[in-house]
Amino acid sequence: MTAWQERTIEQRNLLNPAFCAVAVWHLARGYRTESMAPANEPAGLPLELAFVGASLVLRGHTRDQLPSSVSTSLATWVHDHPLERSAVAKGVIVLREPVREALLFGAQYGMLSLDGRRLDATDEHSKKIKSYLRTSSAEVRECMRRAEFVGRWLCKAGAPPTVLALLGVQA
Amino acid sequence: MIQIRAIVTYSHDGRHRFVPFEPGRVNIISGDSRTGKSAILGIIEYCFGAPEIDVPEGKVRRNVAWFGLLLQTHRGQAFVARQLPKGDGKSNEVVYIQTDTEVAIPPASALRQTTNREGLRSLLASWVGLSDYLHEPPAGHTRAPLAATISHALTFCLQSQNEIAQRRHLFHGASDRFVAQAIKDTLPYFLGAVTDDYVAQQQELKRVRTEIRQIERRLAEAASIRGDGIGRSDTLLAEAKAVGLTTLGDGATWQEKIDTLRAIQSKPVPSAAEEAGEDAEFKRLSIVRSELVLEQRALQSTLERARGFEGSSKGYSAEAREHAARLNAVTVFEHDTPGHSCPLCLQNLPEVSQVPSIGDLRAAQDYIGERSGAMDSATPRIATAIQEVESRLADVRRRLEDNRALLTAVKRTNERLQLATDTEARRAMVLGRISLYVENIPQMPDVSEQQERLAVLRKQETTLDEAVSADTIQAKMESCLSNVNRHLSDYAQRIDLEYSDAPLRLDPRNLTIVADTPERPVPMREIGSGENHVGYHIVAHLALHTWFANRDRPVPAFLLLDQLSQAHFSPDTVPGEGRTQEKIDADRKAVKRLFSLIFDVVASLDGKFQVIITDHPDFSDDVRFQKALRERWRDGLKLVPDDWPPGP
Numbered sequence: 001m002t003a004w005q006e007r008t009i010e011q012r013n014l015l016n017p018a019f020c021a022v023a024v025w026h027l028a029r030g031y032r033t034e035s036m037a038p039a040n041e042p043a044g045l046p047l048e049l050a051f052v053g054a055s056l057v058l059r060g061h062t063r064d065q066l067p068s069s070v071s072t073s074l075a076t077w078v079h080d081h082p083l084e085r086s087a088v089a090k091g092v093i094v095l096r097e098p099v100r101e102a103l104l105f106g107a108q109y110g111m112l113s114l115d116g117r118r119l120d121a122t123d124e125h126s127k128k129i130k131s132y133l134r135t136s137s138a139e140v141r142e143c144m145r146r147a148e149f150v151g152r153w154l155c156k157a158g159a160p161p162t163v164l165a166l167l168g169v170q171a
Numbered sequence: 172m173i174q175i176r177a178i179v180t181y182s183h184d185g186r187h188r189f190v191p192f193e194p195g196r197v198n199i200i201s202g203d204s205r206t207g208k209s210a211i212l213g214i215i216e217y218c219f220g221a222p223e224i225d226v227p228e229g230k231v232r233r234n235v236a237w238f239g240l241l242l243q244t245h246r247g248q249a250f251v252a253r254q255l256p257k258g259d260g261k262s263n264e265v266v267y268i269q270t271d272t273e274v275a276i277p278p279a280s281a282l283r284q285t286t287n288r289e290g291l292r293s294l295l296a297s298w299v300g301l302s303d304y305l306h307e308p309p310a311g312h313t314r315a316p317l318a319a320t321i322s323h324a325l326t327f328c329l330q331s332q333n334e335i336a337q338r339r340h341l342f343h344g345a346s347d348r349f350v351a352q353a354i355k356d357t358l359p360y361f362l363g364a365v366t367d368d369y370v371a372q373q374q375e376l377k378r379v380r381t382e383i384r385q386i387e388r389r390l391a392e393a394a395s396i397r398g399d400g401i402g403r404s405d406t407l408l409a410e411a412k413a414v415g416l417t418t419l420g421d422g423a424t425w426q427e428k429i430d431t432l433r434a435i436q437s438k439p440v441p442s443a444a445e446e447a448g449e450d451a452e453f454k455r456l457s458i459v460r461s462e463l464v465l466e467q468r469a470l471q472s473t474l475e476r477a478r479g480f481e482g483s484s485k486g487y488s489a490e491a492r493e494h495a496a497r498l499n500a501v502t503v504f505e506h507d508t509p510g511h512s513c514p515l516c517l518q519n520l521p522e523v524s525q526v527p528s529i530g531d532l533r534a535a536q537d538y539i540g541e542r543s544g545a546m547d548s549a550t551p552r553i554a555t556a557i558q559e560v561e562s563r564l565a566d567v568r569r570r571l572e573d574n575r576a577l578l579t580a581v582k583r584t585n586e587r588l589q590l591a592t593d594t595e596a597r598r599a600m601v602l603g604r605i606s607l608y609v610e611n612i613p614q615m616p617d618v619s620e621q622q623e624r625l626a627v628l629r630k631q632e633t634t635l636d637e638a639v640s641a642d643t644i645q646a647k648m649e650s651c652l653s654n655v656n657r658h659l660s661d662y663a664q665r666i667d668l669e670y671s672d673a674p675l676r677l678d679p680r681n682l683t684i685v686a687d688t689p690e691r692p693v694p695m696r697e698i699g700s701g702e703n704h705v706g707y708h709i710v711a712h713l714a715l716h717t718w719f720a721n722r723d724r725p726v727p728a729f730l731l732l733d734q735l736s737q738a739h740f741s742p743d744t745v746p747g748e749g750r751t752q753e754k755i756d757a758d759r760k761a762v763k764r765l766f767s768l769i770f771d772v773v774a775s776l777d778g779k780f781q782v783i784i785t786d787h788p789d790f791s792d793d794v795r796f797q798k799a800l801r802e803r804w805r806d807g808l809k810l811v812p813d814d815w816p817p818g819p
Contacts, residue, residue, distance in 0.1 A: 009494075010494075012535055013494040013495075013497060013498055013535055014493070014494060014497055016497060016498055016500065016501075016527070016532055016535070017527060017532075018498070018500035018501040018503065018504055018529075018532055019497040019498070019500040021500070022500045022503060073284075073285060073286035073287050073290045074285075074286065074290075075268065075285075075286040075287075075290030075291070075293065075294055076286060076287060076289050076290040076293075078293075079289065079290060079293040101527075105504075105527075109504045111503070111504070125503055125504075128502065128503045129503050131502075132499060132500060132502050132503050135499070136496045136497075136499060136500075137492060137493055137496035137497075139493055139496070140493075140496050140497060140500075156284070156285060157285050157286070158267070158268060158269055158285040159269055159271070161269075161270060161271040162268060162269050162270045162271070162285070165246075165270045165271075166294075
């Protein structure tokens, strides 16, 4: 990652590690919620899906096209939005560094914890996150709402290799 | 490419049983009747996303919760499972999919909905390599355009026990009129007579034709503008000469005339008053007037610039607000101290860590805060400035009014000036009409360039039209079919079918096989004996799959044959009742010939083609047969074990 001072203002501010970490935290929360549904065995967000999820959520155009409920399957959505598939795959590459940095940042402050190849969202920051969102902009709130949704949605779509294959992303 | 590695059934109480198959080989399941052999076809169809389940009522339908298939695709393996319909339903949208380079058959507890029937079908289509093929029915037909789907491709891979000996219908499901029509419509695509970019070419042709029409319209317009344009421009020039605005001769070309008109239009109007003589007051007022007009123009442009800036600065502050909102995420982490070792790999972090610190984020936040503050305060000032300019503008306009009143008064007292103003008014009028005319002439397009483009497009149209025309497809279709027919005749001779000495062909219009005897063409339905029908079904499908496999066509690379020996004998046949031992031996030989042909064809295709056979006989003396035998369903072994409970 280029040093903080060398990035463009947009990169620095709009994709700053604190913000991305909060987005990943929501992804992991959504994933955990959905994994509880069938077997009541909470599972953490697989590492590679943090990148895929960020790509689905942080690109405004893609975010606007996401389905309204998790019952629309990922395969069906990809089938209906053939153009988004390549955008998501490219987003994974573009966002690789900010997301990796966000994982480090979140983990340093104990907001994300890593267990094997899975991420979990700890609860100790949830109050602060809530109060941050209350005073934040509509777009930020929308990002987080969608991040939670995408976490659930990706969990429903099956094992990580299947999700990556559906979106044409190489692990 | 899709081949089947296993068929899996899951019970309602969490058990599962799978039947393994080898890709690229012949796979035989030999078994007694009522062991679930014929259900396999229904399972495959259902797992390939059929709209309704087609498994006969009984244990397979009632004691199984999910059907699954482990598939081999060109990219690895895929496991698809589909839940059986609840109660007496016909369909169920619950589908589970898992893909990887290698997939283990999941336990029943792992099955849940990950997609629906539509998602399943589009995935299967992508694995098999279907492109978007749309069959547009010929003009005059009322049926809707038809897109090739995985269901159409699967038609060529299945033969149920009632179909394999049918004399009227060659293909799976073809007894239904609509299915038969769909097979006819998609056959050119599956054979490869229609290329994969057929649809793209059709679209391109449409686009080219639209562009040709546009250019033709433009050229026609240009011609018509010239036609009556000359008349209009001549009259305008005449008027301009009359009021002394130009001295162009009559022999000028149309382009020159237009240029002159443009020049007149863009020149400032010479003041007629100057020619009319000296008049100090009038001149002074005129000068004041032109100064005022200048000032008015300057003020107006200032106003526009300021308004534009105000709009954009509003946009910028909104942007900055978004920056600030996202940076505010840092508040979540404040008052926490970061760990000194990397949380992901537990190594101690170097002193100057690459991860930006809270301080960095805070600094960025303050910077944005300052700037957006500065901008916010600038906005009202701009608003005041704009108001100021507006009031000055109003003032200038008022002074212009006064000036005009004075001028009119001066003019009235001066006849000569009156005359001059008349000329001026007339000039102004002619000028106005010239302006209107010149502005309305579309920039005369450079016709030669347009014509060149038109020629290129017409060439393109011809080639595209040829590529997608029915004749071309027909010719390609014939060439594909002649290759298929060669295999057809060859295979038929190998198993010594009746009429195999005559040339055999697949008739794509009637979806049947025709033997061209010297007397007349004989279609399959007129050829007698069930053995012949089975033979024709098998050689037709083998010939088609040989072609599909060699050409890498988007058809699943397997063929399921259900009970191909039915027309010959059943394993418990004993002599008697008009069945002599010779007849039984002859039947045995015939069936072995069929099997042997299938083995040879699969071997010759070298892994690109898989055959699954479910049948009664078990040739214990045949090495190849025994090697291909995956399971014997006898003595209680069945597709669905007897101890599985029925579902709720």
